Amino acid sequence: MIKSMTGFGQGEASSAAYAVRLELKSVNHRYLDLSLRVPRQYGPMEDTLRRAIGERISRGRIEAVLSVEEFGQKERNVRLNAPLLQGYLRALEGIKTALGSEEAVTLSQVMALPGVLEVDEPDLDWDDLQEVVLEAAASALDDLERMRAAEGERLSADLKDKVARLAELRAQVAQIAPQVVEDYRQRLAERLGELLQGTTLTEERFLGEVALFADRCSIDEELVRLESHIQQFKELLHSTQPVGRKLDFLIQEMNREVNTIGSKGNNVHIAGLVVELKSELEKIREQIQNIE
Numbered sequence: 001m002i003k004s005m006t007g008f009g010q011g012e013a014s015s016a017a018y019a020v021r022l023e024l025k026s027v028n029h030r031y032l033d034l035s036l037r038v039p040r041q042y043g044p045m046e047d048t049l050r051r052a053i054g055e056r057i058s059r060g061r062i063e064a065v066l067s068v069e070e071f072g073q074k075e076r077n078v079r080l081n082a083p084l085l086q087g088y089l090r091a092l093e094g095i096k097t098a099l100g101s102e103e104a105v106t107l108s109q110v111m112a113l114p115g116v117l118e119v120d121e122p123d124l125d126w127d128d129l130q131e132v133v134l135e136a137a138a139s140a141l142d143d144l145e146r147m148r149a150a151e152g153e154r155l156s157a158d159l160k161d162k163v164a165r166l167a168e169l170r171a172q173v174a175q176i177a178p179q180v181v182e183d184y185r186q187r188l189a190e191r192l193g194e195l196l197q198g199t200t201l202t203e204e205r206f207l208g209e210v211a212l213f214a215d216r217c218s219i220d221e222e223l224v225r226l227e228s229h230i231q232q233f234k235e236l237l238h239s240t241q242p243v244g245r246k247l248d249f250l251i252q253e254m255n256r257e258v259n260t261i262g263s264k265g266n267n268v269h270i271a272g273l274v275v276e277l278k279s280e281l282e283k284i285r286e287q288i289q290n291i292e
Contacts, residue, residue: 002236002243003292004151005029005060011139013132017125019069020136022049024144028290029061037065044126045133052137056145058242059292066133079118088113148292155287156237162284163237166254167230169277173261174223176269219261219270226257244291251285 005028012021034053038046049064092105110116233250236243258281262274 001149001238001240002152002156003145003148004155005148005244005290005292006151007144007147009140009142009144009147011136011141011143013135013139015128015132017071018129018132019071020129020132021067022133022136022140023065024053024140025063026057026060026144026148029059032057032059033061035061035063037063039066039068041124042066042068042129045130048130048133049137052134053141056141057292059244068129068133081116081118085110085113085116088116152291155291159237159284159287160234162280162287163230163233165280166277166284167227169273169280170223170226170230173219173265173270173273173277176267176273177219177223177265179267219264222257222261222264226254226261229254229257242292244288247288247291248285251281251288255281 005026007024007026009024009026010022012019014020032054034050036046036049038049045066049066053062053064088110089105095101096103229250233247233254236246236250255278258274258277261277262271265271265274
């Protein structure tokens with residue numbers, strides 16, 4: 001069953017040391033595009049998340065937000081970056097001199113300067129954290145895929161209706177196509193009868209002209225290929241693998257065949273059916289942009 005690229009999933013997991021929550025939001029995209037928001041101190045978990053998501057999702061823009069809570073009191077050492085502070089103070093004195101200011105530098109102003117105080121984070125149990133993150137990711141991905149699958153079912157039902165309409169329109173074109181040559185033969189005979197009164201036209205010459213027209217306006221090959229593409233499209237709708245790109249390719253090929261039918265058909269009824277075919281193809285093309 002096909003899957004949509006739109007969905008939302010969330011998962012939680014915990015151990016004695018950590019509680020992890022992961023949220024996933026997915027929208028359509030031509031390829032797999034991951035946007036991860038991971039707290040700076042847990043940066044190494046980005047690769048873990050990329051691998052976990054990449055193994056389950058093949059297409060779509062995924063926004064992942066990871067939050068981690070640590071249990072227990074862990075002592076953190078706070079250090080003064082003295083060289084950086086001295087650099088700040090020299091710069092501030094220079095600014096005061098240039099401006100002719102006597103304003104004193106306050107402690108709160110110094111404390112607000114970035115990097116003056118450095119915090120030594122305690123060592124993390126990366127193996128334990130990775131296990132919890134993977135458990136939360138599996139739960140979030142399950143949730144996301146359920147939603148994508150449900151949306152995919154709705155898309156599949158709609159696409160089946162639309163492709164059935166394509167097959168119906170193609171059948172109507174195929175029914176009209178043989179009449180095109182016969183209509184041309186009759187029109188040609190009438191016109192020649194008017195233009196060549198008093199002259200003679202051999203039957204071979206007349207039939208040759210009709211045969212030339214029949215070859216030029218034949219759309220049999222295009223109709224066969226269009227039918228083949230429609231059948232392949234139907235089969236892909238039942239695939240368990242990601243098929244969005246294949247469906248997009250088939251729509252392009254169907255459009256190509258329909259355009260050729262329109263240019264060669266030389267019939268007002270076929271022209272009208274071609275307009276309907278192209279309209280249905282465009283509706284299908286828009287829908288499959290959201291299929292994985």
